Amino acid sequence: MDGVKFNDGKSTPDDVAARLRGPEGSKVGIVMERDGKVLDFILTRRPITITSVRSYISEKSGVGKVGVVRIKSFSGTTAVSVQEALKDLKKKGAESFVLDVRGNPGGLLPGGTDTAAIFLEANKPLVFVVDKKGVQDNQLTFQDGSVLDEPLAIVVNGNTASAAEVMTAALKENQRATIVGEKTFGKGIIQTIRQLGYDNGGVAVTVARYETPLHNNINKLGIAVDVQADCNNEDAAVCVPNSVLQKK
Helix, strand or coil: CCCCCCCCCCCCHHHHHHHHCCCCCCEEEEEEEECCEEEEEEEECCCCCCCCEEEEEEEECCCEEEEEEEECCECCCHHHHHHHHHHHHHHCCCCEEEEECCCCCCECHHHHHHHHHCCCCCCCEEEEEEECCCCEEEEECCCCCCCCCCCEEEEECCCCCCHHHHHHHHHHHCCCCEEEECCCCCCCEEEEEEECCCCCCEEEEEEEEEECCCCCCCCCCCCCCCEECCCCCCCHHHHCCHHHHCCC
């Protein structure tokens, strides 16, 4: 992609998306392989609108109505969308909740932390951001969230990364949610793309790293799950054991 390769097996969808983004009207060259054929495209960047949050009620035998919120990526408005979805699910009778972040490559850090804060009490640690000089930014919840008592599970897989991992770690290490699925990707660094010249490629520069509320560094390690499950079902609630979603 404009001279930057992403076929090393280490790049995340977030890395590719960061390189694809750019000023409206500028162009980016992409070479990809599909069905054994090499395809070459020149794309013109345009604004796009993505619906990153979807919600639904899942009827689970032995549990009742489960509110499921599917988060595809994190932006500055994700937490507001999740809050609205949870309110609607409560009106429909949901008494427990599942956050589905399988395949979520991340996005904006505040989207992940603000979403985690919905489920936490005030003054709970969300994430620590450590820059290259070792300066630490401690991010805490400011006030009580709106969903504090209902059972909560998060379904993850090996492609859950970055801001999605920040949210997952915050809720796991504050003992607010049970993590179900497969160990996450393990992207605990913050990177920015520095252009080498106009439409002439760029370089990814690491500017900081994340630490979880318990000061764990998840980079290249990922987050271990509480309940192992190889689940590809479209309904994330199917992946979660009944015992996790029942009120204690």
